[in-house]
Amino acid sequence: MILHHMATWNFRNLAPGKVELGSGLNVIFGANGQGKTNLLEAIAVLGSLRSFRSHRYRPLLRHGERCLRLEGMLGSDSGPVALEVSWEVGPPPRRQLRLNGDSVHVSRYLQVFPVVVLAPGDRELVVGKPQGRRAYLDRLAFLLSRRHLDHLQRYRKLLDQRNAGLVRGVGGHEMAAWESQLAESAARIVLARRRVLERLEPRFQRIYHAIGGEGFPELRLEYQAEASLPPGDVEEALAEIYRKRYNDQRDRDRETGYTTAGPHRHDLMIRGTTGHVRDYLSAGQVKAVAAGLRLSFLEEVEEDRGEVLPLGIDDVDAEIDRAVTQRVLSLAAKGRQLVVTSTRAELGAWKDGSFRRHMVRDGSIQHVVGREESV
Amino acid sequence: MKELRPPAVRELLSHLERLPGVGPRSAQRLVEHLLTCPPDEPARLGEALISLRARVRLCSTCFLLTEEDPCPVCSDPGRDPSIILVVESPTTAWSVEATGEYSGLYHALLGHLSPLHGVGPEDLKIDELLRRVQGGGVREVILATNPTVEGETTALYIARRLEPLGLDISRPASGIPVGGEVGAVDQVTLAQALQLRRRV
Numbered sequence A: 001m002i003l004h005h006m007a008t009w010n011f012r013n014l015a016p017g018k019v020e021l022g023s024g025l026n027v028i029f030g031a032n033g034q035g036k037t038n039l040l041e042a043i044a045v046l047g048s049l050r051s052f053r054s055h056r057y058r059p060l061l062r063h064g065e066r067c068l069r070l071e072g073m074l075g076s077d078s079g080p081v082a083l084e085v086s087w088e089v090g091p092p093p094r095r096q097l098r099l100n101g102d103s104v105h106v107s108r109y110l111q112v113f114p115v116v117v118l119a120p121g122d123r124e125l126v127v128g129k130p131q132g133r134r135a136y137l138d139r140l141a142f143l144l145s146r147r148h149l150d151h152l153q154r155y156r157k158l159l160d161q162r163n164a165g166l167v168r169g170v171g172g173h174e175m176a177a178w179e180s181q182l183a184e185s186a187a188r189i190v191l192a193r194r195r196v197l198e199r200l201e202p203r204f205q206r207i208y209h210a211i212g213g214e215g216f217p218e219l220r221l222e223y224q225a226e227a228s229l230p231p232g233d234v235e236e237a238l239a240e241i242y243r244k245r246y247n248d249q250r251d252r253d254r255e256t257g258y259t260t261a262g263p264h265r266h267d268l269m270i271r272g273t274t275g276h277v278r279d280y281l282s283a284g285q286v287k288a289v290a291a292g293l294r295l296s297f298l299e300e301v302e303e304d305r306g307e308v309l310p311l312g313i314d315d316v317d318a319e320i321d322r323a324v325t326q327r328v329l330s331l332a333a334k335g336r337q338l339v340v341t342s343t344r345a346e347l348g349a350w351k352d353g354s355f356r357r358h359m360v361r362d363g364s365i366q367h368v369v370g371r372e373e374s375v
Numbered sequence B: 001m002k003e004l005r006p007p008a009v010r011e012l013l014s015h016l017e018r019l020p021g022v023g024p025r026s027a028q029r030l031v032e033h034l035l036t037c038p039p040d041e042p043a044r045l046g047e048a049l050i051s052l053r054a055r056v057r058l059c060s061t062c063f064l065l066t067e068e069d070p071c072p073v074c075s076d077p078g079r080d081p082s083i084i085l086v087v088e089s090p091t092t093a094w095s096v097e098a099t100g101e102y103s104g105l106y107h108a109l110l111g112h113l114s115p116l117h118g119v120g121p122e123d124l125k126i127d128e129l130l131r132r133v134q135g136g137g138v139r140e141v142i143l144a145t146n147p148t149v150e151g152e153t154t155a156l157y158i159a160r161r162l163e164p165l166g167l168d169i170s171r172p173a174s175g176i177p178v179g180g181e182v183g184a185v186d187q188v189t190l191a192q193a194l195q196l197r198r199r200v
Helices: A036-048 A120-127 A130-144 A147-168 A172-211 A235-248 A250-256 A283-305 A322-333 B007-016 B024-036 B040-055 B090-098 B126-134 B149-165 B187-195
Strands: A002-009 A017-020 A025-029 A067-076 A079-088 A094-099 A116-118 A220-224 A267-272 A311-313 A338-342 A355-361 A364-368 B080-087 B104-108 B140-143 B168-170
Touching (some): A002 A036, A017 A364, A036 A067, A036 A116, A120 A130, A130 A172, A130 A267, A147 A172, A172 A322, B080 B090, B090 B104
Parallel strands (some): A116 A311, B080 B140
Antiparallel strands (some): A002 A017, A220 A267
16 A cells, blocks of 8 residues: 655645655655654644544644645555545634545545554653543554444443433433443443454564564553453453443442443553563653554554555654664564655665655755765 | 615515525525415415414324324224334324335334434423323334434333333344446445345
């Protein structure tokens, strides 16, 4: 899968227009603050409808404008696809998604371009709040099975109803009905996430060990619920456990007005021999774990789709542990289209494949032919 | 800028735009039609609107819309009184009746459970359903609430309330529409249809 070109209008400081991308390595270079990362961010939003820098769309909009638009042309084994995202500030804010010119539902759109970007903010995936790791697992589960999004939406609705029921003091019989449905939904989500994690774990181990050097600790990925759950494909047993948990905790939950058990509180635990890794990993080790999570995610989707996918790497030559960066880059290549940002025009680690360079200056992106001095 | 729409047009537009599914554009089209169609058409529409609320009420037994109480279904000796089909809205019963496949009685709940909107069992016609069933003669209840989170929970809640009475309680099957293509069905429906597959 290749992103042939990317066009933006009113996206951050980028000058409006199209950037042609090569099928091998694309280096987006320029001094700090010129807009290198903005292009990578636009690619991420085009594919995943989410930025790796902001949870909201508003900051993506060029100052003083009211709507932004992104377009891309994707080439994949199943044929070319034109993607388009437009967003208006509103009120109410309005987002429109198109594939080959046809307006489509978000769940269909998100299946088309499963872009992955390695970014400095990825350390949050390792040491930050569980929410980011849940989103990581859920996105992978959704890319492998579209139904997961329906299950999540259903769970969310049921959770909102139970929480409203807690606050309004809804009676026991009615609460039991909501909890029974919520428990079934919870069981399905836990199972989907555990299945995904089971597939991911050996891949993660391989990549993490390839990236990591001497002295990198042994790690395990574990699904962590509020209390232990039986292993295996046991949907009905899990649903029964959650029915009981919701029932047992109802009185306590009424005090807080909030459901304390269930997949909305679970975590992907990255466990070392002495507990959670966030407490003792070095910055370089955190980076290696994050890269391991992102790359194993990418490989998992690639295996499912039967084709390699584009990969973005932001700030590829960041100062943190250059040896780790070099190993990440050589692992990442593997015939993929790469889009990387760098303050330098040349990448020492790059040995094979085609090479295309784009210089960014004050939001303008220019294809650079021939050798250029570093900026 | 001058206001070109005469006051009577503006007034009608403001009423039409309050109707569900009618936006400013379609309201404008409706007004245009009403001004150009034969003059007796709007007059008959007006009469129909007035008599709607004057004549139509809910059946005191099953809560379907009716002009006579009890409704034509409840008072029909040819219907099977041992089966009750429960729906959220009276208009759903119209669709079921149009199939020509159902000869039992109906019961409209007039909504579904939703703590988010403050709708509890006491706001629906659930106690009335229980009283009907306890009155005797009913052996089967079909819970045809909508296949939404709220509709399914409402069905589950009612099923549990009815459980001690030892009736047959069922939900209509969900699956692939007849005459449709298997590949065109959404994944949730398809997955459910596969789970509930039957031997041929």
